[in-house]
Amino acid sequence: MQVENFLEAIRSIVPKDYGKPGDYRDGEGFLVCGNCHTRKETLFNIPKMGDRPAEVIIVPCACECANAAWEVKYSGFLAQQRKSYIEQLRREGMMDPVYDRNSFERDDGRNPDALLVCVQYVEKWNKMLEDNVGLLLYGSVGTGKTFFAGCIANALTEKLVSVGATSLPKLIGRLQTYQEERMRLLSMLEQYDFLILDDLGAERDTSFAAEQTYLVIDTRYRVRKPLIITTNMSLEELHTPQTTAQERIYDRVLEMCPIKVKLAGESKRKAMGTHKESDALRSLWWDKNEV
Numbered sequence: 001m002q003v004e005n006f007l008e009a010i011r012s013i014v015p016k017d018y019g020k021p022g023d024y025r026d027g028e029g030f031l032v033c034g035n036c037h038t039r040k041e042t043l044f045n046i047p048k049m050g051d052r053p054a055e056v057i058i059v060p061c062a063c064e065c066a067n068a069a070w071e072v073k074y075s076g077f078l079a080q081q082r083k084s085y086i087e088q089l090r091r092e093g094m095m096d097p098v099y100d101r102n103s104f105e106r107d108d109g110r111n112p113d114a115l116l117v118c119v120q121y122v123e124k125w126n127k128m129l130e131d132n133v134g135l136l137l138y139g140s141v142g143t144g145k146t147f148f149a150g151c152i153a154n155a156l157t158e159k160l161v162s163v164g165a166t167s168l169p170k171l172i173g174r175l176q177t178y179q180e181e182r183m184r185l186l187s188m189l190e191q192y193d194f195l196i197l198d199d200l201g202a203e204r205d206t207s208f209a210a211e212q213t214y215l216v217i218d219t220r221y222r223v224r225k226p227l228i229i230t231t232n233m234s235l236e237e238l239h240t241p242q243t244t245a246q247e248r249i250y251d252r253v254l255e256m257c258p259i260k261v262k263l264a265g266e267s268k269r270k271a272m273g274t275h276k277e278s279d280a281l282r283s284l285w286w287d288k289n290e291v
Contacts, residue, residue, distance in 0.1 A: 098150070118135075140264070149196045221255075
């Protein structure tokens with residue numbers, strides 16, 4: 001009885017009318033697609049079961065054009081799934097929306113060496129992750145440190161890497177909460193494959209801020225996961241800390257970020273502000289003349 005049930009189940013999955021207009025039978029009796037001229041049927045071997053002898057039945061199979069159509073449909077499905085997953089990674093990782101807009105294609109060419117290093121970092125990501133190699137971006141205000149950090153974040157997210165990105169002062173502010181929430185945040189920072197901590201040195205000069213800064217950085221150190229640190233401080237300042245707390249933090253940063261990139265030049269924000277001011281005045285001037 002079990003054998004009969006099995007055979008009935010096999011036959012039940014075979015559609016009764018899977019042929020289409022234009023299809024035909026070949027010399028061996030198999031149904032052939034009238035479009036791509038490949039078989040739409042194949043043999044299925046049912047092994048011997050108890051007293052029941054082995055049996056061979058004909059079952060439908062996908063012809064080449066059906067396979068091609070399925071691949072197109074499935075690739076579209078995968079692309080949509082990938083897009084949705086990337087959007088999810090961005091929602092979960094980009095704690096500050098300032099990073100969302102950054103991409104290497106939008107670079108203004110002011111720091112070509114920095115661009116090259118950052119692009120190479122993304123391309124060699126698997127090696128960077130394996131060796132736990134971090135990146136230190138330093139330089140004066142407005143030179144593009146946050147921009148390049150965001151470029152790396154978005155490029156790695158496109159590779160389906162989980163990236164966390166946040167301003168260190170804002171993060172320290174969020175850690176000023178009850179113990180359970182603080183532990184949840186630290187656990188989240190630990191789980192990201194890659195973490196960006198923006199504006200080291202801009203946090204408040206308090207014992208709590210120093211303690212939490214070291215804790216966040218040390219958490220990444222202990223799980224052997226890389227990070228990017230951006231700072232307005234110079235390398236000299238990082239090498240000559242003024243307090244024991246700073247020494248602990250800066251020593252860990254310099255150890256975890258062997259790739260150090262200096263960004264120089266005029267402040268981008270200042271230049272953009274000047275252009276915006278000129279455009280606004282020009283708009284007022286033209287409006288006045290039109291009146």
